Amino acid sequence: xxVEKGTRVSDTEHEEDLDExxxxxxxxxxxxxxxxxxxxxxxxxxxxxxxxxLGWETPEFNDEVTVHYVGTLLDGTxxxxxxxxxxxxxxxxxxxxxxxxxxxxxxxxxxxxxALFTLPPELGFGVAGRDTVPTNSFxxxxxxxxxxxxxxxxxxxxxxxxxxxxxxxxxxxPGDLDEVLxxxxxxxxxxxxxxxxxxxxIGFYVxxxxxxxxxxxxxxxxxKGEKVKLVVQPQYAFGQEGKDASDAIHPVPPNSTLYIDxxxxxxxxVIDVTGDAKVFKKIVKEGEGSLVANEGATVTSKYSDxxxxxxxxxxxxx
Numbered sequence: 001x002x003v004e005k006g007t008r009v010s011d012t013e014h015e016e017d018l019d020e021x022x023x024x025x026x027x028x029x030x031x032x033x034x035x036x037x038x039x040x041x042x043x044x045x046x047x048x049x050x051x052x053x054l055g056w057e058t059p060e061f062n063d064e065v066t067v068h069y070v071g072t073l074l075d076g077t078x079x080x081x082x083x084x085x086x087x088x089x090x091x092x093x094x095x096x097x098x099x100x101x102x103x104x105x106x107x108x109x110x111x112x113x114x115a116l117f118t119l120p121p122e123l124g125f126g127v128a129g130r131d132t133v134p135t136n137s138f139x140x141x142x143x144x145x146x147x148x149x150x151x152x153x154x155x156x157x158x159x160x161x162x163x164x165x166x167x168x169x170x171x172x173x174p175g176d177l178d179e180v181l182x183x184x185x186x187x188x189x190x191x192x193x194x195x196x197x198x199x200x201x202i203g204f205y206v207x208x209x210x211x212x213x214x215x216x217x218x219x220x221x222x223x224k225g226e227k228v229k230l231v232v233q234p235q236y237a238f239g240q241e242g243k244d245a246s247d248a249i250h251p252v253p254p255n256s257t258l259y260i261d262x263x264x265x266x267x268x269x270v271i272d273v274t275g276d277a278k279v280f281k282k283i284v285k286e287g288e289g290s291l292v293a294n295e296g297a298t299v300t301s302k303y304s305d306x307x308x309x310x311x312x313x314x315x316x317x318x
Contacts, residue, residue, distance in 0.1 A: 037116075040108060045101050046118040053113030053145065061094030064163065065106055065148040069098075069141050074118075079132045079139075088146055099124050102141055109145040117141045154221055159233040160214045168223025168264065176207040177270040179282065180219055185261045186211070194258065195249045201265050211249075212237045212258070222264040230260040 032038060037048035059065050068088050071080035080098075082089050091097040093106060101123030109115055121127070121136040129135040154160040174180050183201040186194040195211060204210045206219060214236040222228065234240070234255045242254040252258075273279040 040104065043101075043104060043123070044120040045105055045123060047105060047108060048116040048118075049113070050116055050142070051112075051114035053110030055110055058110055059093060059107055059145075059148040059150070061103070061107065062151045062153070063093050063148050064090055064151055065093055066090045066146040067106065068144040068146060069102070071098075072140050072142075073133065074138050074140065077132065079130070092151070098141075099139075102143070105141070106143065106145060109143070111145055111147060114142070114144050117143065152221065154214075154218050154230075155236060159236045160218055161231045162218055162221065163229045163231075164226065165229060166225070166227035168226030170223060172269075173223055174206055174220055174264070174267040175269070176216070176220065177205070177272065177280070178267050179203060179205050179270060180267040181265040182215075182219065183263045183265060184211075184215075187259050188252070189257055189259065193250060194252055201263075205270070214258070215260070215262070218260075218262065219264060222262075224264060224266055227261075227263045230258070230262055232258040232260060 032047065032049040034049050034052060037046055039046050066088050068082045069080070070078065070083055072078050078084075089098075093103045096103060099119065101119035102117065104123065105115065105117040105119075118138060118140050120138060124137065124139040125133045127135050129137060133139060150164040152162040152164070154162050181201045181203045183197045183199075185196045188194060202210075206216045209216055212232065214230060214232040217236070218228070218230055234257060237256060237258045238252045238254075240254050242256060243249060243252040245251040269283045271281045271283070273281050
């Protein structure tokens with residue numbers, strides 16, 4: 001079921017597949033004005049904008065949204081209201097927890113937006129109806145999108161689910177060679193603590209792994225400053241065997257699901273300079289601008305640390 005979106009055509013990719021001129025915007029309906037009503041694509045759902053929200057970001061299926069809504073028949077008869085219950089509702093989009101059509105409407109909303117959706121019977125309560133909703137009825141939902149949490153299936157099989165509680169900075173994410181500094185708290189489903197980092201966090205190289213298989217996989221999807229909650233199934237935690245207690249970890253029973261509060265404090269990129277794992281560069285402090293010295297260029301540099309070979313012998317000094 002289509003939802004309106006504008007798409008910009010790249011001026012360098014797939015031009016042979018498109019009739020539009022390079023760089024042209026493929027036309028879609030302009031944004032709704034307050035008080036305007038329009039059908040969402042060919043879905044049969046009509047949306048009327050009552051109050052504009054903040055920004056342009058909208059939730060997607062599988063995200064967890066918190067909403068207030070009032071459901072009525074076309075004649076105004078009310079059949080459901082979170083306002084009357086004085087309690088907002090949190091639900092996972094795409095599951096049809098209220099009705100499927102409501103989910104399709106909410107994915108077009110921005111935070112704080114108010115909208116009125118008119119749903120056809122097949123996306124409402126259908127032939128079954130419900131309580132005061134007759135069979136095959138068109139219904140309306142007036143909705144306020146209070147907030148949402150983005151949910152990401154990191155492992156693509158439901159084994160590592162990431163809920164983004166606080167967005168990170170910039171767009172860069174650590175790679176498997178990078179050194180990261182993180183804070184985490186790990187618990188079982190009953191709240192029993194499994195592990196916790198010191199307040200200042202703990203550092204390690206992603207490729208070396210840490211705690212369990214899920215942690216490095218999740219970290220490589222995060223940005224600096226991002227805070228998330230992970231739900232980790234046993235196959236990405238400690239499996240059928242569980243884990244005995246150690247200095248830093250409490251015992252974990254077999255087939256346990258882990259709940260991890262995780263923050264990526266910072267990371268230092270590590271680059272394989274030669275491409276053959278013989279020379280690595282760790283960026284301790286980012287430089288300025290985008291120009292780099294070409295081969296043969298004259299440069300002025302300084303260093304302050306003592307270099308060592310893998311046996312620990314010094315090979316240059318300050």
